[in-house]
Amino acid sequence: MSTWTWLGHAGHFCAASSCKFHMTTKVGRYLVSTVGDYRPRDSEKAEELGYQRLYETMVFKASKPCQEEGCG
Numbered sequence: 001m002s003t004w005t006w007l008g009h010a011g012h013f014c015a016a017s018s019c020k021f022h023m024t025t026k027v028g029r030y031l032v033s034t035v036g037d038y039r040p041r042d043s044e045k046a047e048e049l050g051y052q053r054l055y056e057t058m059v060f061k062a063s064k065p066c067q068e069e070g071c072g
Contacts (some may be wrong), residue, residue, distance in 0.1 A: 001045055003028070004026065005025065005026040005027050007023065007024040007025065008023065008069065009022060009024060010022035010023070010024060010035050011024035011031050011033030011058070011060065012033045012035070012048070012060070012063055013033075013035045014025065015038070015045075016035050018038055018039055018040045018041075019037075019038050019039070019053045020037035020046075021034070021035065021037045022034070022035045022036075023035045023062070024054075027055055029062055030060065030061060030062055031057060031059070031060045031061075031062045032058075032059050033058050033059075034056070035049065035055070035056055036049065036054055036055030037054065037055070038054070
């Protein structure tokens with residue numbers, strides 16, 4: 001765990017700004033992205049992200065960060 005890097009944003013899901021929980025963690029050569037508690041349009045109740053799911057986790061192989069001007 002000492003080599004893990006916690007990032008405070010979602011690594012996937014285009015509507016993650018409507019999730020109350022979103023985090024990406026770099027673990028070795030992989031990015032682990034979790035989103036959940038999806039509340040579009042400021043809903044009082046969380047809505048499903050997929051079939052019978054309130055949270056979703058995806059894993060991606062990490063690549064080197066972009067070094068080009070304008071990358072963010």
